[in-house]
Amino acid sequence: MARILQLDEAIAELVHDGDAIALEGFTHLIPVAAGHEIIRQGRKDLTLIRMTPDIVYDQLIGAGCARKLVFSWGGNPGVGSLHRFRDAIQNSWPVPLEIEEHSHAGMANRYAAGASGLPFAVLRGYRGTDLPAQTDTIKPIECPFTGEQLTAVPALNPDVGIIHAQQADRAGNVQMWGITGVQKETVLAAKRSLVTVEEIVDELTPRPGAVVLPQWVVTAVAEVPGGAHPSYAQGYYERDNAYYQQWDPIGRDREKFADWLETEVKRERSAR
Amino acid sequence: MARILQLDEAIAELVHDGDAIALEGFTHLIPVAAGHEIIRQGRKDLTLIRMTPDIVYDQLIGAGCARKLVFSWGGNPGVGSLHRFRDAIQNSWPVPLEIEEHSHAGMANRYAAGASGLPFAVLRGYRGTDLPAQTDTIKPIECPFTGEQLTAVPALNPDVGIIHAQQADRAGNVQMWGITGVQKETVLAAKRSLVTVEEIVDELTPRPGAVVLPQWVVTAVAEVPGGAHPSYAQGYYERDNAYYQQWDPIGRDREKFADWLETEVKRERSAR
């Protein structure tokens, strides 16, 4: 049932203003090109969901696409802060940004509950921390058998789940390998899904450690070689660590960021 | 940390009278040889846990090893009833058998909760059925966010989890492939674990679809070629469908069963 689309077609069709969207990929296979296409198409009022908002979310936030961020760790890994994120929270620039903050375990369980068709998940987490006081979506729950106090978090069911994978076949079956994070859960929890892939192949060859998403749970597949850059795609290319470093001064400065938006994101389009 | 033991040593050391034990394997990789060794060692008062109690549990029950069965589907697949199981329930022969009955989804979630260190799991299940009235370990639970009514089941944490796998290496890392059911959860949920394997190899070669259990979560490994017979071990041998057929008349008759115990189970020992 998955349709093979161009990236711009897929974003135009699947992502609407006001949607809650999740771009996932844990260090590996981050769907950056899809994020840039969302910026190019000028989407607004998005709720951005992601365990580890990093550069691509800093860019979406700086471009004014987001009204809310749901997350568990926000930073430029190994480099420092996300300055567009901070500017949005602290100065409402370019638009105000609401946040809903969790831990990794909480976010992972929220996706798993979403994928499972349950309204909530139970975990041992958050107890004794200051997070529950700031986040409505963390509540205590009691074990009906032992009386023990645990924590409940509501399911995440994004309007659109977007991930990047190494391969799809022509029917839209997807295969990814290496670190696969919460990508399966993101697609299964979402109402609609887009998988950008390094390449479309005639046949998927089973591989150790591979995660396969059958075509009938994927809405659309777009072939976007290099679509995870500056993150990496195991078997295709390495992480571009310099890009992460170079982002820091750009992100720090509104003007440099505006230039980046004008030149880099537009350049990418013409390169496609 | 896994120790490589002989099967009889492993059972002697790990399985005690009165323990709750789970032998898992979903059609594939059923740890039958381990079950027979438990019969040979004459364990008593066991709580036997298994989603699909089939021949090996019929044998353990008929041999008088069990006082309780926790299960979700009891039958000789494709053949018919488990007669030793019925004789125990209906006639307390050779000893009374208590039952705790669930659905597959409930049992799978109970193992998953056990593996997750949670006291219970939540699922959409059992509602409207007569099971909750017969089973103490099914309770309603309300979503703290939506108010929706769901079902809670308590975690399973067997004293001993026993599975069969294709391979282990000399450090006790285990690899299995094909249909792997709830075997990972069984080992992770159990206080102690035994993995019988077709062979111990110098090095595990990663395979598509393989599940790996690292040595530090396995208590003991025993090399038992053919240890899943009459079920099958993918890549090693096929299911012995005739054995399942032939079990029916043996299981139906107390005397034939007694003969089987005397001859077959003892014969197996001398064959090892």
Place this chain on the structure above:
Amino acid sequence: MTTEFTADEMMTVGAARSLRDGAACFVGIGLPSTAANLARRTHAPGLVLIYESGTLGAKPDRLPLSIGDGVLADTADSVISVPEIFNYWLQPGRIDIGFLGGAQVDRFGNINTTVIGGDYADPKVRLPGAGGAPEIAASCREVLIVMRMSPRSFVDRLDFVTSVGYGTGKGDREALGLRGRGPVKVITDLGVLEPDPDTCELTLTQLSPGATVEQARAAAGWPLKAVDAPTELAPPTETELAVLRELKATIE
């Protein structure tokens, strides 16, 4: 000229015809697996077969002998754990069609596969139990029930409710939070029953070739309703029969 066929063959063919191409189908062993594999080889090559052992998209080249047959794992798009098959795939309602059978069914499509006679603690007959059925009945978008009709199996009152169809009637599924539509067809040797749109009571809507409404009524343990003029099911085609028999031959 039509070839001779058995009532079981008609049931299997009827079940197979109910499977849309491209649908994802939760398959149990026996008739459902035969019907699904027949459909995949005839009108529904894109049917997605899912077995509760964790095989997604199995494409067996012979009939599997068990739900955990190696041929299923060998030919699947993906093999996943049993907790995952129930939690990520069945429970959220992403599977289109589930097959169920049982020892007893009632007029609202509720099913018993647990105990018959006596009471739960001391039954006359102890059946295998629930297995995956309660959650298949709850969560598949649609359920197909396949059972031979007889007054002992189509009963006025179940001895035990293992899996819920329409409960005590229309609206019960919603009240219980069951999100699938429930049993949309009961395929029997004598014909097909479908829930009445207003009451959800199973009603005879189609007859197998040669069967009559009276036969069907005699085979039900409650006063079976029937539509005014049940249609007659088309007999198995030559192709359906040939493929079905070829499939069955692989397991004999």
Place this chain on the structure above:
Amino acid sequence: MTTEFTADEMMTVGAARSLRDGAACFVGIGLPSTAANLARRTHAPGLVLIYESGTLGAKPDRLPLSIGDGVLADTADSVISVPEIFNYWLQPGRIDIGFLGGAQVDRFGNINTTVIGGDYADPKVRLPGAGGAPEIAASCREVLIVMRMSPRSFVDRLDFVTSVGYGTGKGDREALGLRGRGPVKVITDLGVLEPDPDTCELTLTQLSPGATVEQARAAAGWPLKAVDAPTELAPPTETELAVLRELKATIE
């Protein structure tokens, strides 16, 4: 003759020495990863490295640059999903040792990695947030905290409790249902703090070579307790330093 070494090198070596051979260790990027890989190359070849990206038993031949570095997946015993790493592996308490750092720590080993100054809605400094830390702090059998001492980071009162050490003192962890032991050591550039057995208050028990109790007290934002005669940490050995520097060279 001893080689010159930096305070950071001493911290890393101190952290590495705290890792028992055969232990399963939940590793974050940076100093913890360096320490764990140093330990694996010196006294603890059987150390099991677990990264929250889902790599169980990674054996990287160079220092990974991120917790999701490809070298971790390539060399792991098994790569699993992120929900699984938290639910099946961290939460049940099967991981022996977790490393944590932070912007602020208090006298009971509670940690802040969320906000500094102002309030939550309008902070002076917005930090990355929780990540895996709260559940690492809750569920690892033991926690090692590694942080440089300064009055800005070793504070009397946290601006935000992201991860719980001993809460407000002895007994709090049990009352909260946190099943790991909590922070057993805080490894700093000046020495090592350990919880007092009676009160769980962090107490200076060991000094880095050349450091003094007075220096440590000046670097803490609360009146730091110290045992009567803190032992002095052995300086890094030639081997430790050589291996450490070789490791660091792989990422420069």
